[in-house]
Amino acid sequence: MTTISNNLQRVHAQIAKACEQAGRPAGSVALLAVSKTFGPEAVRDAAEAGQRSFGENYIQEAVEKMAIVAEYGLPQPLEWHCIGPIQSNKTRLVAEHFYWAHTVDRLKIAQRLSDQRPEHLPPLQICIQVNVDGGANKSGIAPEEAAELVRAAAALPRIVVRGLMSIPEPAADFAAQLAVHQRAQKLFADIAAQQIAGLENFDTLSMGMTDDLDAAVQAGSTMVRVGSGIFGKRSYPNAA
């Protein structure tokens, strides 16, 4: 068995244990494998071990990787999620190549993604990225503005607003991680309760990475994004 396949098993076991400790049903948390900076072979190894959803930050790099992976003839179709910052000049690539985008934090980006989503593809599934802990230079909309963006994005025809996404600053311990993830969960629940038109599929809270996975699951994450825990340490100097 490859290391990647072993790591995937370990991460699945960790998620299952965290679900149990949180009193949540097994299988209530999806695993997104974050393959940024790793080559197409790493994606292939993970896919052959059963992984289906992959997260990428660098859009151009991702599109090139997808083209190579498509040639492998893998047993299942893969689902690619954009989890990196989306500038206006990259929306077309995202709309044409990804199944999900987690990092929508302005209406202009949502609008362009909807306009540019090709007719032959299903609507793009998006999350609104929220800057839950208020880091000054961070992307993500302020929590108090999130509901309004959700409402506006939900009205667009070619995207489906699936939920919220957050990337908190690394926190020292479990309690601190839990506190910030719980803020995201509360915001998610508040918005879900508002009965916004077009928000029938608001079911995703994308939060938790390798180092804060347990706290994220405890707080109610429905999709964890795990990179180094599956693929190993990243070596690009610019890897975030």
Ligand SMILES: *Cc1c(COP(=O)(O)O)cnc(C)c1O
């Ligand atoms: C890199 C990255 C991850 C994965 O981080 P790890 O600590 O390697 O698990 C998850 N989410 C986002 C947005 C990332 O940029």
